[in-house]
Amino acid sequence: MFQKIVLPELLSERGYQLTVYRGDLEHQGAPGNKWHKLKYNLAEAKAKGAKAIASFGGPFSNHVHALGNICAAKKMQAVAVIRGELQPNLTPTLVDFVNQGGMLWPSSRYDYRQGMASSVKAEIDHYIEGCYWIPEGGANALGAQGCFDWSCTIYNAGGAEFSHWVMSAGTGTTCAGFLANDLIEKLTVIPAIKGGKGLREDILFHAHNVNADLSIDKNDSRLLIDDRYHFGGYARMTVELKDFLTVFSILNPDVEFDPVYTAKVLFGVINEMTLGRWPLEKTLLIHTGGLQGRRGYPFLN
């Protein structure tokens, strides 16, 4: 579904328009980019005869939440390595995960950073035979491929009208899939992470992997990264962002954004429009979901 956003009068008078593609309304258990990053991984896990799928995430991870829901629906065991010590009171995200039959595995922050090379992974492989692993955030080639498909679906459903698409990035897997679709003329990415070293290279690498017919140079020229809207870093929330969301929801009561990813994109676009730096182009903001993560910010709900 495409939803036209009500902009502050000052911006609409200047001719600005903004439409949101409501990925958050797709796929109940794995909304936004989540199902698209998981779908080929799930098929691969099944093809390999795996009974369990394991991955990594923080205590509010959208990816872990979606993995739990998808595995429950497909009758597979979900296993999640959680960053840092598990707290006695689980977050709502992890409560949902466990209620869906998911298995939690704590890890030290140091070991967690080793990801697929961590000792916790080796430990789980020892106990659970034939476990299929997905890197943190669903960041692999199959994840990017699924997001490429998603971009094609959006394009064919009405996205073709928009010359400028804008979206969030964590690992960059989702936008790599979108960049691999050369029908999208221009893609602006607003990272949720501060100083995302190597993000551009990662996006270009994954996009080229998905669609080797497109040259890295061509992709490079269609990709803009605006890294000024991380608000201090991953999952950081400021009063400015909170106030912005309050005002925005008065104008647009029927759409919500999550503070970790999508709200920062929305803020970035509207701020750039206010400063007159955003081009007067038909802009499509991809809502990548993540609304379950709002439970980590009770003052928003």
Ligand SMILES: Cc1ncc(COP(=O)(O)O)c(C=O)c1O
């Ligand atoms: C809601 C939401 N939006 C955007 C992203 C960023 O996706 P990626 O890591 O593929 O860049 C994530 C993380 O997966 C997310 O949960």
